[in-house]
Amino acid sequence: MSFVKLTASAIAIAAVSATAASARDQVQVAGSSTVLPYASIVAEAFGENFDFPTPVVESGGSSAGLKRFCEGVGENTIDVANASRKIKDKEIAACAEAGVTDIIEVRIGYDGIVFASQLNGPAFTAFEPADIFNALAEKVLKDGEIVANPYTQWSEFNADLPAADIMAFIPGTKHGTREVFEEKVLLAGCEATGAMEAMVASGMSEDDAEDACMAVRTDGKSVDIDGDYTETLASIDANPNGIGVFGLAFYENNTDKLKTATMSGVEATTASIASGDYPVSRPLYFYVKKAHIGVIPGLKEYAEFFISDDMAGPDGPLAEYGLVSDPELAATQAAVAAEDTMQ
């Protein structure tokens, strides 16, 4: 009996080695969890309308996705990396080292980042970047001096905000959203409060001051969320005073539990993001390995379909889900059709 099974396992091992050379016929995508819903909607429609199999879309964060993207060229590496930020020079260099030299950058549209809290929680209805900076930065300007963040309640630095304990859930460092949060909120707040100026005046170099501005307090009032937005939502659910950082599309699917605050007096809507009035928005991208086009069936078709007017246009299903359509979509379509790579 055992011998029969042993033979069976030998056959299985033989099958394993035989298939090692077989070609992959579906597009493999990984990366940002913000882009994941859009990519899954496109992948599904792609599978329905084309003769290619439905692409596989994994999440894990922009940095994790780009890291896998830069592992090399070949069937056992991914074809497309989704990212909620631009690829960094460091990552391009890492890519080049592994032989991934021709990268096509595709901007699919824009996404807003909102600050949301429990629907029935304290009245967090209007924020300025300065408020977020005062609440969450490691060092703030108080009475003309740079001190370690002393604030425990929102009302301590802005009387218009509720007297609630500071508690924020922000995306962890592997998320592209974190970077936008740091640059467009913390840094802006740092400049607005004058902390930046004071830091430079105290003898710090410009770069060091920027880094200090973007440092987040580590005394437990700000919590890094490494998982997805559902984890942030669960934390907010359990914490009436909590403020969470979400993508606009996620918020719009959970309006029964969350309310958003305006930023600099502007409400986050697809219209205010498209016009550029809402300050905290960022472009979403995906990156395609040019070396895989023609090798992996359907890769170019997938990229073209993603940014077609039917999908990514102002009336398409992506916009319906919460993507802010890119006004320069036509230029992107032309660039993808011509397979223009990054310089």
Added chain:
Amino acid sequence: MSDFTADNGPAKAAGKSSLFTQTARTKRRNAAETRFKVYGIGAIALGLFFLVALLFSIITNGIPAFKQTFVTIPVELTEAKLDKNGNRDPADLAKVTTFGYKPLVTNALVAALKEQGIEIPFAKEKDVEDILSSSVAAQVRDTVLANPDLIGQTVDFRLLASSRVDGYFKGRVTRDSLARDKNLDAEHLDVADAMVKAGLMKTSFNPAFIFGSDASESRPEQAGIGVSMVGSFFMMMVVLVLSLPIGVAASIYLEEFAPQNKWTDLIEVNISNLAAVPSIVFGILGLAVFIQFAHLPMSAPLVGGLVLTLMTLPTIIISTRASLKAVPPSIRDAALGVGASKMQSVFHHVLPLAMPGILTGTIIGLAQALGETAPLLLIGMVGFIASNMPDGIAAGFLSPNSAMPAQIYEWAKRADPAYYERAWGGIIILLLFLMTMNIIAVILRRRFERRW
């Protein structure tokens, strides 16, 4: 001695113990015993309470996932829209995408509402289409492509309602909660109520949840666990075919043939340690060995099965060795005594007697592997994987697929609350599988296990 007999009466003098009166010390000991019993009962009660609470929440949250709201309307398959050339050429038909089918379905819905005299409370009649799932165009298109003769006719379709409308009939969505929701308006619910009255809309059992495949974020109503169930099945096949013979062969050698020296001691210690290694470690190993080195396909159940085999092997080896050990040495001695070789004594006598224990251990190991998600994260089996049912055994092993626990994890982290309900529904199905496997293990043990 005479003192002893004189004192030997009931409760004669203080300081002497009696079986009939309790001294302070006995009382303390008895109290300690009673306390311990109470702690024990308390612990069991707490455990039972959590079990009941868990089952209750799983069932109440998960049962709605098995039901779905459907809309039944006649759709006119206009030839001018679907087949401009009129030649029914499949290549031409395929050129009309789902975006071409969408207006047909929307018009059909508007027409059906008008026929029933249901008022459409929107400035643009087209806005009523949000009642329907965005999957409907694909459903109609698939039907037409499979049967081009339908073009030109008016056909009754049973279409999915959108997840918000479905949630309304399940009590998840209310008119108040829709006030801040941009996906659907309260007026849509008025239309939906009227459609139920007119018999156009009905909530009924949804087999697609058990047999269907995953769907994208925008249409949770279409998602099903069936394809990932098949993925789990193929992975379990790999685990069974590899880990049972390898595990049993290894344990027979170690238990019956191997010499006792420091090498076998080292191997034994390492097997015990491997059983305690966190499963994610096996995932990293699988990524490095099977995908990056051996170039096996990503997201394939074959690779998942190989990784889970590594994880299950120690469990099977340990339980097999335990059941081999439990066979009394007299059986071996008797076999050797009548002239059997060592191998004959093992395969003819010891192994059959140890088989029930081996199978029980294997099933428990498989059940463990079935519920595992962490190692699958690293080999690309967690994500949006909406493949169709694999068309053949080779495709089953090699084409991308997910697994049941991975699918549940994926659903639980999606934005739409309707996916949360489906995650609970998936848990019910997964639990049913695990319970079945454990019951089989119990039955095998009860019926075939021998005691000496």
